[in-house]
Amino acid sequence: xxxxxxxxxxxxxxxxxxxxxxxxxxxxxxxxxxxxxxxxxxxxxxxxxxxxxxxxxxxxxxxxxxxxxxxxxxxxxxxxxxxxxxxxxxxxxxxxxxxxxxxxxxxxxxxxxxxxxxxxxxxxxxxxxxxxxxxxxxxxxxxxxxxxxxxxxxxxxxxxxxxxxxxxxxxxxxxxxxxxxxxxxxxxxxxxxxxxxxxxxxxxxxxxxxxxxxxxxxxxxxxxxxxxxxxxxxxxxxxxxxxxxxxxxxxxxxxxxxxxxxxxxxxxxxxxxxxxxxxxxxxxxxxxxxxxxxxxxxxxxxxxxxxxxxxxxxxxxxxxxxxxxxxxxxxxxxxxxxxxxxxxxxxxxxxxx
Amino acid sequence: xxxxxxxxxxxxxxxxxxxxxxxxxxxxxxxxxxxxxxxxxxxxxxxxxxxxxxxxxxxxxxxxxxxxxxxxxxxxxxxxxxxxxxxxxxxxxxxxxxxxxxxxxxxxxxxxxxxxxxxxxxxxxxxxxxxxxxxxxxxxxxxxxxxxxxxxxxxxxxxxxxxxxxxxxxxxxxxxxxxxxxxxxxxxxxxxxxxxxxxxxxxxxxxxxxxxxxxxxxxxxxxxxxxxxxxxxxxxxxxxxxxxxxxxxxxxxxxxxxxxxxxxxxxxxxxxxxxxxxxxxxxxxxxxxxxxxxxxxxxxxx
Numbered sequence: 008x009x010x011x012x013x014x015x016x017x018x019x020x021x022x023x024x025x026x027x028x029x030x031x032x033x034x035x036x037x038x039x040x041x042x043x044x045x046x047x048x049x050x051x052x053x054x055x056x057x058x059x060x061x062x063x064x065x066x067x068x069x070x071x072x073x074x075x076x077x078x079x080x081x082x083x084x085x086x087x088x089x090x091x092x093x094x095x096x097x098x099x100x101x102x103x104x105x106x107x108x109x110x111x112x113x114x115x116x117x118x119x120x121x122x123x124x125x126x127x128x129x130x131x132x133x134x135x136x137x138x139x140x141x142x143x144x145x146x147x148x149x150x151x152x153x154x155x156x157x158x159x160x161x162x163x164x165x166x167x168x169x170x171x172x173x174x175x176x177x178x179x180x181x182x183x184x185x186x187x188x189x190x191x192x193x194x195x196x197x198x199x200x201x202x203x204x205x206x207x208x209x210x211x212x213x214x215x216x217x218x219x220x221x222x223x224x225x226x227x228x229x230x231x232x233x234x235x236x237x238x239x240x241x242x243x244x245x246x247x248x249x250x251x252x253x254x255x256x257x258x259x260x261x262x263x264x265x266x267x268x269x270x271x272x273x274x275x276x277x278x279x280x281x282x283x284x285x286x287x288x289x290x291x292x293x294x295x296x297x298x299x300x301x302x303x304x305x306x307x308x309x310x311x312x313x314x315x316x317x318x319x320x321x322x323x324x325x326x327x328x329x330x331x332x333x334x335x336x337x338x339x340x341x342x343x344x345x346x347x348x349x350x351x352x353x354x355x356x357x358x359x360x
Numbered sequence: 361x362x363x364x365x366x367x368x369x370x371x372x373x374x375x376x377x378x379x380x381x382x383x384x385x386x387x388x389x390x391x392x393x394x395x396x397x398x399x400x401x402x403x404x405x406x407x408x409x410x411x412x413x414x415x416x417x418x419x420x421x422x423x424x425x426x427x428x429x430x431x432x433x434x435x436x437x438x439x440x441x442x443x444x445x446x447x448x449x450x451x452x453x454x455x456x457x458x459x460x461x462x463x464x465x466x467x468x469x470x471x472x473x474x475x476x477x478x479x480x481x482x483x484x485x486x487x488x489x490x491x492x493x494x495x496x497x498x499x500x501x502x503x504x505x506x507x508x509x510x511x512x513x514x515x516x517x518x519x520x521x522x523x524x525x526x527x528x529x530x531x532x533x534x535x536x537x538x539x540x541x542x543x544x545x546x547x548x549x550x551x552x553x554x555x556x557x558x559x560x561x562x563x564x565x566x567x568x569x570x571x572x573x574x575x576x577x578x579x580x581x582x583x584x585x586x587x588x589x590x591x592x593x594x595x596x597x598x599x600x601x602x603x604x605x606x607x608x609x610x611x612x613x614x615x616x617x618x619x620x621x622x623x624x625x626x627x628x629x630x631x632x633x634x635x636x637x638x639x640x641x642x643x644x645x646x647x648x649x650x651x652x653x654x655x656x657x658x659x660x661x662x
Contacts, residue, residue, distance in 0.1 A: 058569055059568075059569075060565050060568070060569070079568065079573075080565070080568040080569045081568050081569070081570075081571045081572055081573055085569075086569060086570065087566070087569045089562055089565070089566055089569075090562075091562075093560065093562040093563050093565070093566040094566075095563060095566070095567075095581060096563075096585070097584045097585055106567070106570050106572075106580070107570035107571050110567075110570055110571040110572040110573075110576055110580075111571040154570065155569075155570075158570065158571070
């Protein structure tokens with residue numbers, strides 16, 4: 008069985024600008040796959056190339072083993088949920104959803120029947136005669152989904168599908184998309200700049216920046232073992248403690264302190280130790296549990312989040328963030344207190360540029 | 361509740377009651393009306409009044425000396441409209457105007473689409489090109505066409521040279537249509553451009569993604585969404601073509617008398633003002649009715 012989508016050395020240039028730079032990527036059938044990155048990183052261009060809305064400048068693009076590089080979008084077994092939906096404003100919901108089937112010369116009656124069924128699946132039954140402009144953002148989102156899925160694509164592409172929705176609705180739709188994907192068993196490839204969304208929904212995530220693919224892995228791996236500084240910083244919050252590799256077990260930090268940090272890098276390599284705010288703990292100065300590594304600092308600021316407090320701790324050479332869950336009986340440090348920050352050696356990862 | 365003795369008058373001012381809002385709205389409307397007053401005045405004086413004069417004259421009588429007697433009101437002029445000659449001129453005019461409109465649409469649509477999809481810089485330059493002809497007098501431009509189409513002109517020379525034989529263009533219906541298309545093409549392009557430019561390009565991409573080929577995408581998405589431009593452009597082309605006077609007069613021959621020329625003849629040569637007025641009025645009524653129907657029909661498909 009060949010992969011759902013296979014990109015080999017795909018490059019896209021717009022004039023002098025390299026939007027996508029020789030990326031290799033394999034997306035398996037039945038996978039919920041996220042293309043994640045800041046705006047302008049090439050993730051949307053990559054998706055558009057899979058859809059056939061842009062053609063790669065170089066490289067090979069296969070969908071289920073068939074080379075589709077320069078095939079127009081109407082000849083590819085994929086469908087897209089566009090950013091802001093791109094619903095046809097001059098058609099009602101039913102005609103919007105039936106559009107794809109009508110174009111692929113399925114009979115009108117049959118197309119309508121299939122469209123009605125799909126409209127029911129996305130819980131919009133009864134709204135067939137509405138115009139898209141008469142619907143809420145969430146409903147439009149469902150129409151866009153139905154319009155793509157009714158064609159039974161082999162791969163569904165979603166471009167920032169939830170970007171225009173408010174938080175509550177977005178969370179609801181996240182669950183629904185996941186459920187739909189599991190039900191249909193096809194792969195969903197979605198583009199997002201929202202790392203939380205990518206972590207919540209995806210089986211695997213590809214992190215992109217400046218046209219390059221930085222890391223392709225499961226959400227856990229991306230979060231726990233980021234390959235470089237950018238990934239560590241982009242996915243979730245982190246503290247990056249600059250230093251150089253001393254040996255395979257130790258990194259010498261900028262202030263001269265040595266911390267246990269296993270890595271494969273050669274001695275002398277400039278690295279950063281990535282420490283997630285929730286993996287570190289605030290201790291009374293010097294009161295370090297055995298086996299943990301620590302640095303000393305002063306509490307500068309406390310941000311109350313309800314379920315947690317975030318402490319900004321000033322060290323000699325930088326400021327660190329530590330997040331403490333808000334459990335009953337928690338001792339709260341006042342700003343100005345001398346404290347130590349400690350962590351288990353397994354909590355960190357060593358990253359390079 | 362009643363312990364605090366607030367002055368009733370103050371309370372009324374502070375509270376935003378429905379009455380207060382309605383009053384504000386009324387005031388707003390009054391202000392809008394005042395702003396539009398010069399326009400209303402102009403239209404009344406120079407559009408409505410002349411139109412009334414035309415209507416009045418159409419029911420008047422032509423006297424023996426070619427003058428018009430504002431007495432003995434009758435509908436003779438309207439009856440005269442049914443004469444075969446008038447009918448022939450009318451249908452010829454409609455046919456040529458329709459032909460002009462269709463040609464403008466066929467030429468103008470691809471160009472407008474091209475224009476709407478260029479970068480802003482290219483668009484602006486090309487829009488200037490579209491409008492450059494307006495900087496030269498319309499009459500002069502029509503005479504220029506006379507040179508182009510003339511018997512010893514470049515067009516005849518070219519067809520002769522490539523072996524298509526000798527053709528006469530000037531003073532034919534072809535020449536008139538060419539001239540009309542030339543004259544009114546910008547009026548087709550500009551509204552089409554405005555309409556197409558407004559369409560979200562992603563809708564076209566979405567249609568292609570949903571298995572529409574290029575033509576289907578045009579037929580089911582681009583065309584219906586650009587219908588306001590098609591309608592506006594067609595009206596702006598058809599109506600002046602139907603009543604055109606200068607172009608048929610300069611490029612057309614005696615055999616191709618059109619409504620515009622015929623009406624002018626009634627006033628200047630035949631000195632039958634009532635008949636000319638009746639014909640003008642009916643023409644206007646027909647165009648108005650056609651416009652309303654066209655808009656209604658267009659409105660349904662939008």
